[in-house]
Amino acid sequence: MLLRSLSALLVCLACSPLWADTLWLNNGDRLTGEIILLDGGKLALKTRYAGQVLIDWKDIDTLRSEKPLLIKRDGLDSQHSRSLAAAGKGMVRLENGTSETVPLASIRQMVPPRPFIEDRVWEGNLDVKLDLERNEDKTDEWKLKGDTRVEHGRWRHVLSGQFENETKNGERTEDNWELEYDLDRFLTKHWFVRGSYDQENDEFQFFERQRSYGVGPGYRFWDDELGRFDLIAQLSRFQLESDAGDLDFNAYSFEWDFKRLIWGTRFELYSKAQLQVPRIEEIDYVLDSEFGLRYRLNDWARLSLLYELDQVRGLGQSDSDRHYLIGVGVGW
Missing domain, CATH: 2.40.160.40 (monomeric porin ompg)
Incomplete structure (x- = not known):
């Protein structure tokens, strides 16, 4: 039973996508990769095909991420998000037990939490x-x-x-x-x-x-x-x-x-x-x-x-x- 469970877990890990983050830009383009950091109005995205690229935050229409992120918004303390879901033009939904849809323009910083x-x-x-x-x-x-x-x-x-x-x-x-x-x-x-x-x-x-x-x-x-x-x-x-x-x-x-x-x-x-x-x-x-x-x-x-x-x-x-x-x- 243990061997079967470990085998199933390894299959799931092998099948899970390496590049789980997706950005939709205002011009209709879609980019996939790994979100590294948002700071100073620039989002750093690590891609398989072009390495790390910097994207103007104002050029992003919405985005999706399946990993935890630490987010700093206007007038609020930093908050953790278990995942992000696309939520329409200029919006994103924060998932952390409860859902909250916020404007992208209100987010100033975004970075994966440090390893514990x-x-x-x-x-x-x-x-x-x-x-x-x-x-x-x-x-x-x-x-x-x-x-x-x-x-x-x-x-x-x-x-x-x-x-x-x-x-x-x-x-x-x-x-x-x-x-x-x-x-x-x-x-x-x-x-x-x-x-x-x-x-x-x-x-x-x-x-x-x-x-x-x-x-x-x-x-x-x-x-x-x-x-x-x-x-x-x-x-x-x-x-x-x-x-x-x-x-x-x-x-x-x-x-x-x-x-x-x-x-x-x-x-x-x-x-x-x-x-x-x-x-x-x-x-x-x-x-x-x-x-x-x-x-x-x-x-x-x-x-x-x-x-x-x-x-x-x-x-x-x-x-x-x-x-x-x-x-x-x-x-x-």
Whole structure:
């Protein structure tokens, strides 16, 4: 009996259409494919015959979709639709236990919901970047950066890290790694409290080992299928170790985390930055920031461009380190 049921299920899956979404345009044409995203007045449709195409939302007469979608309408919070049904010129019917017919013009955003693991949302990125210089000196630098986050209920876990290695004329000039873990507890839909632990090792710095602990409030402006934007403020305790001695001090920390999909889902803008203001006279501030653009080659592969700015100011002087990097990676 079990084998017969599994066989029937496999037959149903094999016979189900891969491209289940249909658009009817104002000029009478009909397109079939998979709805990827509606944003900025453009609908991204993945087709078998032309890849991903962008269609003006105002040119669509009606549409049909058999998969769940997250929909944002004028003046309303986001709502889930189990499926969409065609409903006449300029209209569509939302099916989610009950039926509701709405004008297409009232829909601003539409995107498949993020994948869930039980009640959890899991996402992340892993990028490899290579920087080669062939001037008077031969310099090879490569960097591995990654981050992942899991959110369930009122809790969010964020793990990020990087490894960097550089050789100049055959000799190592940089060798460092950093690992950070953040734990967020949401008090409301937007406000949360973050606790952080960060550890960094660098063989070519005076302070070879660095640890920090922090706690403070954060505010989430948005976090959905299109991106996120968080601001966090913390009071941190730093412990720096070297062969010549150790240094402990407190610091104020300010951080942002931004990501936004643009032009359908092909491009992703992202930026992360952390500003540390130590409570010691020798250092005014320490800035660690990055600004990047990812191009989605397919559902999992990414091509990324990254600008990094690290800056330290103290005793009336500033020291800046800038990097322009290109890399490839995976995302989920």
